[in-house]
Amino acid sequence: MKKILYTITTFIIAATFIGCGGGGGGGSDAHFKNADTQTEIAIDIDCVLANPIAADIATYITLNSGDTIISDDVGSQISVYHDITGAKKVCRVAGTGNSHILR
Secondary structure, eight states: OHHHHHHHHHHHHHHHHHHHSOOTTSOGGGGSOOGGGOOEEEOOOBOOOSSOOHHHHHTSEEOOTTOEEEEOSTTOOEEEEEOTTSOEEEEEOTTSOOEEEEO
16 A cells, blocks of 8 residues: 555656646746846835835835845845735835845
8 A cells, every 4th residue: 555655646746847847848947047037126115114005015116926135235124015916015124225136
């Protein structure tokens, strides 16, 4: 019984990896970002820290899945908010330095 369970589990794992590759004409590496194709987006919008409203948050930069936030200066700070649709938005805490998003 353990041998059958092990075989089924191995098959499922193998099928999962095979299913993730290919497609889109780019081969199995198409899902991984190349360092040459990444974009830097400056987080240059200052936060409204005292009771931000939906209109304030709508102006902040939207984070996408897989984005990386990079601090450019020691002590730089950002704030993360969720808009009314649940999207993550970021802004810079004024006077704390610079950061950017690597997308």
